[in-house]
Amino acid sequence: MEGRGARVEVSGLTKRFGGFTAVDDLSFVVEPGRITGFLGPNGAGKTTTLRMALGLVRPTAGRVTIDGQAYVDLADPLGTVGAALEATSFHPGRSGRDHLRVLAATAGIATTRVDELLELTGIPAFARRRAGAYSMGMRQRLALAAALLGDPSVLVLDEPANGLDPEGIRWLRGFLRMLSRDQGKTVLVSSHLLQEVAQTADDVVIIANGRLVRQGTMAELQGEPSVLVRTSDPDALARALGAAGVATTPGPDGALSATTADPRLVGDTALAAGLPVWELTPQRADLEQLFFSLTEGTNRNQAGAPPAPDAVPTTGRGIA
Numbered sequence: 001m002e003g004r005g006a007r008v009e010v011s012g013l014t015k016r017f018g019g020f021t022a023v024d025d026l027s028f029v030v031e032p033g034r035i036t037g038f039l040g041p042n043g044a045g046k047t048t049t050l051r052m053a054l055g056l057v058r059p060t061a062g063r064v065t066i067d068g069q070a071y072v073d074l075a076d077p078l079g080t081v082g083a084a085l086e087a088t089s090f091h092p093g094r095s096g097r098d099h100l101r102v103l104a105a106t107a108g109i110a111t112t113r114v115d116e117l118l119e120l121t122g123i124p125a126f127a128r129r130r131a132g133a134y135s136m137g138m139r140q141r142l143a144l145a146a147a148l149l150g151d152p153s154v155l156v157l158d159e160p161a162n163g164l165d166p167e168g169i170r171w172l173r174g175f176l177r178m179l180s181r182d183q184g185k186t187v188l189v190s191s192h193l194l195q196e197v198a199q200t201a202d203d204v205v206i207i208a209n210g211r212l213v214r215q216g217t218m219a220e221l222q223g224e225p226s227v228l229v230r231t232s233d234p235d236a237l238a239r240a241l242g243a244a245g246v247a248t249t250p251g252p253d254g255a256l257s258a259t260t261a262d263p264r265l266v267g268d269t270a271l272a273a274g275l276p277v278w279e280l281t282p283q284r285a286d287l288e289q290l291f292f293s294l295t296e297g298t299n300r301n302q303a304g305a306p307p308a309p310d311a312v313p314t315t316g317r318g319i320a
């Protein structure tokens, strides 16, 4: 499957911990060659979903398949799915390079792949240092390198931008784009911030309280582009824009919102109609507001939210 993505299908996925439903009849598809942002407030059920996809948590109902197969049935799991669910699970006394070499040896992967990955993820200078001394950002890079060891078709990353500085975030964006667009891998990235993945994700799946609240392309979510324009006679400008094929709707305080991505067309139309332009502002969807309105009041990990019953004790590692 090298160099090709696999389709990940989540269907009717449900996880109950005692009487508490962490993931509730969740269905969505993650397509190859694209980056899918998996979004939701803290406690929405993202990690539980990803753990079920990787066979670490047993679903109460439903299933997750990777090119039609459950994770546990994959013939070559490391070459099919690479995952970084937490960036801290390294032996603190072992260097990053040794950590990867141990993983590679266990999986029968050539050690040359380790140096290739250290290079790719930008950590060669740190590779001989103890992983315990790594910054959070370095741990994230090491976790990413470990996830990529088997050159998997699918990459699953839980909050990979956590702890990265702005430069690291920019690097991560480019890196994930390269993996999805150039190599055709399927990339699923969770985050509790829509803005964080807005520049990278092609598709988004938004959950709240374990349920799907929105799914689609990032472009669909951002809506149609528009330009806010102010002039002395909004009605006259609306008519002129209408004649130029641009729809308008009334904006705040006598402004007009023109449904186009092209501010120049709006400005030129106003000029041709002899109307002054007092303001011309391309509008973007307010993603923070949109995300908030979709998931409002559903942060189950915050004070005030109903507590999760600890009906099922877990070690965080075994199958719950």
Ligand SMILES: Nc1ncnc2c1ncn2[C@@H]1O[C@H](COP(=O)(O)OP(=O)(O)OP(=O)(O)O)[C@@H](O)[C@H]1O
Residues within 6 Å of the ligand: 017, 020, 022, 040, 041, 042, 043, 044, 045, 046, 047, 048, 049, 192, 300, 301, 308, 309, 310, 311, 312, 313, 314, 320
């Ligand atoms: N083993 C468990 N027993 C009981 N409740 C659990 C267990 N694991 C998770 N939960 C609860 O399920 C809900 C979903 O948790 P999950 O970690 O999947 O959310 P998340 O979206 O990944 O959030 P975060 O970003 O905070 O990790 C939370 O309210 C959490 O407290």
